[in-house]
Amino acid sequence: MEDCLFCKIIRKELPANVVYEDDLIIAFDDINPKAPVHTLVIPKEHFSSLNDITEAQHALMGYILLKIQMIADKKGIAESGYRIVLNTASDAGQDVFHIHFHLLGGRRMTWPPG
Numbered sequence: 001m002e003d004c005l006f007c008k009i010i011r012k013e014l015p016a017n018v019v020y021e022d023d024l025i026i027a028f029d030d031i032n033p034k035a036p037v038h039t040l041v042i043p044k045e046h047f048s049s050l051n052d053i054t055e056a057q058h059a060l061m062g063y064i065l066l067k068i069q070m071i072a073d074k075k076g077i078a079e080s081g082y083r084i085v086l087n088t089a090s091d092a093g094q095d096v097f098h099i100h101f102h103l104l105g106g107r108r109m110t111w112p113p114g
């Protein structure tokens with residue numbers, strides 16, 4: 001059993017505002033939102049980062065993107081726009097080592113990112 005913050009959320013050992021859940025993934029609002037909509041979408045299987053993803057997960061990765069599209073619609077930001085962020089390792093500022101897709105929206109984003 002993984003001693004991992006997001007695995008604990010998956011196991012309901014820690015509370016979270018869950019916006020979507022099925023057998024493969026769970027989506028919950030970020031505890032420290034950086035935009036009016038800031039939802040984290042994660043696979044239930046533990047992978048530390050994108051660097052641990054292999055060909056065996058290619059369908060899972062596509063599935064997550066389709067569910068993000070659905071959640072963006074549910075959150076009302078599909079038309080106004082949104083950004084997906086997948087921080088990987090230290091230069092990107094990854095803090096939690098369970099792969100997670102940030103879904104950000106509800107405000108104008110700047111480019112390039114900081």
Ligand code: 5GP
Binds near residue numbers: 032040093
């Ligand atoms: P990272 O910097 O690893 O890409 O993003 C980790 C994200 O997880 C951050 O945006 C942070 O606010 C969020 N986070 C950290 N701990 C918790 C928690 O206990 N609950 C929730 N919902 N989000 C968390």
Ligand code: ZN
Binds near residue numbers: 002004008047097
């Ligand atoms: Zn985990």
